[in-house]
Amino acid sequence: MSHSLAGEPPSAGRRTAPLTTAVYSAAEWDLLTDLPGRVVVAAAAPGPGRPRRGVAAGLAGLDAVAAGRAFDSDLVRAVVAAIYARHDGAPEPTDRLTDLVDLLAACRAAARVLRRRADPADSAAYRQWVQSVAARVCRATPVGTPGPPAGESPADRRFLERLGGALGLR
Structure with a gap:
């Protein structure tokens, strides 16, 4: 555990400045910090069997x-801090609106980076996060939308299963 400059432990036992970012190259760190926004965009996008989600999905993703x-997890907290710092306090979807194949490839690349460089607990926490x-974006179907409950359509389940597989969670 690290200590503050005054010699006291930081509140709640957390480090004041996570050291996790030092082990990643700039490209690896960009991958890890861009991936959550890309996931929000992909999960909110309508597709065959997937409803148009609208503002509710974007808000669920930001939340x-x-x-x-x-x-x-020091890693997850550091990624969130980097997202907020980069976007001046508000995470926003990436400009790279890519298809699902590209997103899944990015997830597999992130999982490989995490296997090589991250503490196993941080790796698991990041991938689960x-x-x-x-999952939260997929559950955010606007009220009154016909069809199965939010996040329970076969297309949403397939999307989440493929994402989990690419992240090494399945």
Whole structure:
């Protein structure tokens, strides 16, 4: 555990400045910090068997990203802090609106980076957090939308299963 400059432990036993970012190259760090926004965009996008989600999905995605600040993982908290610092306080979807194949490739690349460089607990926490971001967006179907309950359509389940597989969670 690290200590503050005054010699006292930081509040709640957390480090004041996570050291996790030092082990990643700039490209690896960009991958890890861009991936949550890409997941929000992909999970909110309509597709065959997937409803148009609208503003509710975007808000659910932003809330899910922000929830990473409370994770018991230095890596997840550092990623969220970087997202907020880069976007001046508000995470926003990436400009790279890519298809699902590209997103899944990015998830596999992130999983490889995490296997090589991250503490196993931080790796698991990051991958589960990214999956939870997608799940919260998929559950955010606007009220009154016909069809199965939010996040329970076969297309949403397939999307989440493929994402989980690419992240190494399945």
